Amino acid sequence: MSTLAETHDALLLDLDGTIYLGGQPIDHVAVALARAAQQGAHSIFVTNNASRPPTEVAESLASMGIPAEPSDVLTSPQAAAAMLADRHPRGAKVLVVGAPWLETSVRNVGLTPVREAADDPVAVVQGHSPETGWRQLAEACIALRTGADWVACNIDSTLPTDRGLLPGNGAMVAALVAATGLSPRVAGKPERPLLDEAIRLVNSSRPLVVGDRLDTDIACAHAADVPSLMVLTGVSTTADLLAAPAALRPTYLAFDMRGLVDEDRSVRIPTAGSARNGVEWSVTAQDGALMLASGQAVSEVQPTVSDAGALRALAMLAAAAWASGVTAVRPADRLAGAALARCGFVVGAP
Numbered sequence: 042m043s044t045l046a047e048t049h050d051a052l053l054l055d056l057d058g059t060i061y062l063g064g065q066p067i068d069h070v071a072v073a074l075a076r077a078a079q080q081g082a083h084s085i086f087v088t089n090n091a092s093r094p095p096t097e098v099a100e101s102l103a104s105m106g107i108p109a110e111p112s113d114v115l116t117s118p119q120a121a122a123a124m125l126a127d128r129h130p131r132g133a134k135v136l137v138v139g140a141p142w143l144e145t146s147v148r149n150v151g152l153t154p155v156r157e158a159a160d161d162p163v164a165v166v167q168g169h170s171p172e173t174g175w176r177q178l179a180e181a182c183i184a185l186r187t188g189a190d191w192v193a194c195n196i197d198s199t200l201p202t203d204r205g206l207l208p209g210n211g212a213m214v215a216a217l218v219a220a221t222g223l224s225p226r227v228a229g230k231p232e233r234p235l236l237d238e239a240i241r242l243v244n245s246s247r248p249l250v251v252g253d254r255l256d257t258d259i260a261c262a263h264a265a266d267v268p269s270l271m272v273l274t275g276v277s278t279t280a281d282l283l284a285a286p287a288a289l290r291p292t293y294l295a296f297d298m299r300g301l302v303d304e305d306r307s308v309r310i311p312t313a314g315s316a317r318n319g320v321e322w323s324v325t326a327q328d329g330a331l332m333l334a335s336g337q338a339v340s341e342v343q344p345t346v347s348d349a350g351a352l353r354a355l356a357m358l359a360a361a362a363w364a365s366g367v368t369a370v371r372p373a374d375r376l377a378g379a380a381l382a383r384c385g386f387v388v389g390a391p
Contacts (some may be wrong), residue, residue: 042304043304044080044301044302044303044304044307045082045249045270045293045300045301045302045307046076046077046080046081046082046301046302047080047081047082048247048249049082049247049248049249049268050081050082050083050243050245050246050247050248051082051083051084051085051239051240051243051245051247051248051249052074052077052082052083052084052085052248052249052251052301053085053087053236053239053240053248053249053250053251053267054084054085054086054087054251054252055087055088055230055250055251055252055253055254055257055258055275056086056088056090056098057201057275058252058253058254058274058275058276059251059252059253059258059272059274059275059298060086060102060105060107061105062274062275065105066105066106066107067274067297067298068297069297069298069299070107070297070298071105071106071107073297073298073299073301073302074107074298074301075108076301076302077301077302080302082249082301083113083243083245084109084113085113085114085115085239085242085243086098086102086109086113086114086115087115087230087235087236087239088114088115088116088117089116089117089194089195089197089229089230089235089257090116090117090169091116091117091118091121091139091140091142091143091168091169091170091194091195091210091229092139092140092142092143092168092169092170092171093116093142094111094116094142094145095111095112095113095114095115095116095119096111098111098114098116099111099113099114102114115235115238115239115242116142116146117168117194117195117228117229117235118139118142118143118146118147118166118168118194118228119146119149119238120194120228120229120234120235120237120238121143121146121166121168121192121193121194121228121229121234122143122146122147122149122150122152122166123150123228123234123238124192124226124228124234125147125150125152125164125166125190125192126150126151126152128164128190129152129163129164129190131151131152132151132152132153133152133153133162133163133164134152134153134154134155134160134161134162134163134164135147135152135153135154135155135162135163135164135165135166136154136155136156136157136158136160136162136164136165136166136180136181136184136189137154137155137156137166138165138166138167138168138170138173138177138178138180138181138213139166139167139168139169139170139173139194139210140168140169140170140172143166143168143170143194147166156177156180157180158180158181158183158184158187162184162189163189163190164189164190164191164192165181165184165185165189165190165191165192166191166192166193166194167181167191167192167193167194167210167213167214167217167225168193168194168195168210169194169195169197169200169209169210169213173213178213178216178217178220181217182217182220182221185217185221185223186221190226191217191223191224191225191226192225192226192227192228193210193211193214193225193226193227193228193229194210194228194229195209195210195211195227195228195229195230196210196211196214196225196227196229197209197210197211197229197257198211198212198215199211199212230257230258230260230261231256231257231258231260231261231264232261232264233261233264233265235261236248236250236261236262236264236265236267237265240265240267248267248268249267249268249269249270250262250265250267250268250269250270251269251270251272251298251301252269252270252271252272252275253271253272253273253274253275253276253277254275254276254277255271255277255281255282255285255289255290255291256277256289258271259271259277259285259289259290259291260288260289262291262292263288263289263290268292268293269291269292269293270291270292270293270294270295270300270301270307271291271293271294271295272295272296272297272298272300273294273295273296273297273384273385274296274297274298278385279355279384279385279386280368280385280386282294282355282359283331283358283359283362283363283368283370284362284368285363287363290310290359290363291310292309292310293307293308293309293310294307294308294310294352294355294356294359295307295308295352296348296352305349306348306349306352307352308349308352308353308355308356309356310356310359310360311356311357311360312360321335321336321350321353321354322334322335322336322350322353322354322357322377322380323336323357324357324358324360324361325361326361326365326367327371329367329369330367330369330370330371331358331361331362331365331367331368331369331370331371332371332372332373333354333357333358333370333371333372333373333377333380333381334372334373334374334377335373335374335376335377335380337374337376344375344376344379345379346376346379346380346383348383350380351379351380351383351384352384354377354380354381354384355380355384358370370386370388371388372388
């Protein structure tokens with residue numbers, strides 16, 4: 042059996058919650074990505090962040106012990122600029138609302154960045170910058186009302202900081218939506234242009250999206266029709282997984298990035314609903330809950346279950362939840378209870 046890194050030629054990796062958390066690398070990431078490279082998978086770091094250029098992102102990753110070159114990083118401004126270049130002739134003027142890196146991205150594709158509507162731009166491109174205020178939004182509003190094309194790097198409503206969640210680019214985009222009644226084309230996740238550009242960048246034929254958020258990373262994979270791995274190291278929880286609608290459901294599950302390079306640490310979610318996984322686990326709907334049973338006699342007072350076993354149980358539960366619409370879970374025995382606890386569920390004794 043092959044690992045995910047051996048099966049896929051490019052790993053399209055989210056950053057926050059997948060590679061690092063709170064500015065610190067997540068356990069096992071550096072070793073897993075090094076092994077993934079040895080197994081033939083090229084790591085590409087794809088981020089909605091519109092303010093930091095690839096050089097800064099690569100340097101930050103390297104400081105965490107995760108080797109990365111600027112060419113291994115793709116940001117939403119690059120994808121947004123590519124979208125503009127596909128629609129407008131070389132040299133066309135684009136009004137930039139955002140950080141210097143967004144302006145550079147526009148220039149790098151042969152377009153001309155401007156900052157005022159009086160310059161008659163053919164398009165507006167909008168990305169996060171802490172310097173954006175009423176004046177910048179007013180210039181964009183004027184340009185949009187005269188028919189300019191509009192591309193947003195992302196529509197993330199909030200931005201995580203060490204002071205908590207602050208207004209993100211989506212909040213500023215919403216101000217212009219309210220003022221103009223228009224809606225932008227979107228480059229970043231959960232839309233597909235960022236992934237399309239990453240796939241094109243490395244000429245991948247077998248890409249895999251890797252991320253921690255169902256509503257951005259996994260949704261983007263669905264939009265681009267690319268398989269995905271959900272790692273349980275960030276925002277989305279196992280409870281979120283069971284309740285996920287079809288457009289937010291991952292292909293594979295892993296507790297952490299070791300799932301890329303160890304076949305026992307990742308699992309494909311089966312397409313069937315209530316079923317058995319060999320003789321290890323069974324899941325049935327009973328009294329408004331999914332009942333997980335191990336079918337094994339357990340003598341220990343506090344039985345333990347391997348990570349691989351717990352992960353297989355979770356995959357069975359996800360398949361059953363998606364088929365039945367039932368998301369409450371209960372253990373039928375103590376081993377099942379240990380598996381649910383390892384997966385982060387809060388459940389009572391069987």
